[in-house]
Amino acid sequence: MIKGSFIDNLGRVYALYTGGFVVFIILMAILEQLGVSAATIGILFVGFTVAIYALIGFLSRTMQVEAYYVAGREVPAVYNGMATAADWMSGASFVALAGGIYFGGYGYLGFIVGWTGGYVLVNSLMAPYLRKFGCYTVPDFIGTRYGGNTARFCAVIVLVVASFTYVTAQINASGTIAARALLIPFEFGVWIGLLGILLCSMLGGMRAVTWTQVAQYIVLIVAYLVPVIWMSNKQDFGLIPHFSYGDAVARIQELEALIGLGTAPAAEGAPGGVRILQTPHNDPQGGLDSWKFVTLALCMMAGTASLPHILMRYFTTPSVRAARKSVAFSLFFIFLLYFTAPALATLTKLQLLDPTLPTAIIGQSFEAVRNLAWIQNWESVGMLFLADGNGDGILQLNEFFMRPDIVVLATPEIAGLPYVISGLVAAGGLAAAMSTADGLLLAIANALSHDLYYKIIDPKADTRLRLIVARVLLLGIGILAALIASLQLTGILGAVAWAFCFACSGLFFPLVLGVWWKRANAAGAIAGMICGFVAGTAYLYYVYPGGYGGTPWLGIDHLRFGIIGMPVSLVAMVAVSLMTKAPDAEVQAMVDEVRIPSGETILGAAH
């Protein structure tokens, strides 16, 4: 079924898969009614979906370079869109985004605009041109356009730092979810997560990752949309909540004034990571608030357009036109989740706050709230905390502590949905974290095997050896990332924002100007990569509380250090390019050739 006519049968294969998944959900719902325990259902959900991904990974095994690096360049635009969406939406988007909006209000919404608007940059400045180039990796473009191993090597360094920062966060997230669903300690969960990730990518490289990512997208989007729409219908917020939650926003603003939002926490002894709601849901102040919003959005957008695991997805389409089309579908598929997250955050918050709703807990009897099943479940694992600080027997807003990460995971329980939905959400979160980790690990391993090993160290290596090196690196980097993830050094979201800032500081301008400015040369690109990356990293060290701990300039904190790195990169690149010799006629002709879609790719078919 998979061999030969697989591409022709994609629609049928994935329709069958989606149908099978729906049947599986119904089966789980029936088992729940028959009295099977919640824990068993959680294990079945995670086990079943991971087994499917591993099967797809096994069936897509390959020993061909073109298939391993760019999935044979035969992925149709719509499917590449789905795969990119899964590649893109990480554990952070799935698990942490709605919780961030719940707690962060306007300031946090910069992530929503940034992580969608970035695709406009990908489409207009990058994807079609990189596809025309015909490269295998992002440093491949830098190395060929600018010439010389130094530029290639700098690109590899930036890529590895940015992607590695990101991948530890994803392995951390998949470990957390696997640990909860399979009832094992986090340290084991990380290794189980890694095993699942490697099963998908080891044997088939990009080809295997592509087809598992499509499968993972279907799971994650179903798992995100079903609970929100179900909750909305159960609680009478409307059939499709996305277009009608404006009233809920207004109601929350009304309630915020009544229930004393913004007061300090009223209890001691809360476990680490939990917090009370202090930021208004929708209250932009203008001025510095606006500045912080747009700087965050800009870093996330430029980072989107520079992150190699995203850009390399567009190398897999059959044509330039298909690459562009697949950017459009990528953003559409991503949009489905991103415009749901604020609805989820708003409706969940309303359910907890509004005393006229049966799910309300704020302002209710402290004892009654403490006895709710979902409160007890989450409190027992230290992710939620209640304390009647003023001893009046009523739960106040500043006596209710929760970890932002659990908003999405707890929503089905808050709304009183059956447990099968919670199992589905766990499977979705795992799919999101695994698919992103897969893409990132592959981006790192491919850059090291193709650009560092094959192009720089041993250009005579034969195909077999190259693919063995690629797999050994994949395994080694995965193990290293899991080791670091199991130390739990950073929160999921902070690490993700850093990855974007590293990428845009070092790679954004060298990539853009490589296509859009013929005068850009190797010396300029090297200066741009090094200066931008070093300036951004130095500022991060200066401003991060765990580093030097300096005062941020103009509110530019450690989440948006790309704002420092990018201009430095641009100035250095332009200045050094202009001070040194213009690229020769051959390179200029190559840039001209990149700018038109038709004709052969710049790099030959199997380089």
Added chain:
Amino acid sequence: MPEIGQETKARHWSRTRNLTILVLVIWFVFAFVLPWFAKELNAFSFLGFPLGYYFIVQGSLIVFVLLIFFQNWRQDVIDDEAGVGEE
């Protein structure tokens, strides 16, 4: 495939560049200008949402999706008219 003249190439690229600039201007307005003035826009209401909030959580996102489809449609026309489309 026939060789494409320098003049055609130059014209193709200048049209591509103009389209890209147009797209980026629209992108800039919805990505930065409207969110910047969210406070002021919140005085208005749209579909029951405060307008500034609406753009950030939904309006700008919809515009981004449509913008990419629009750009691809125009770019295909530009490519085909210059004879450098792939199909």
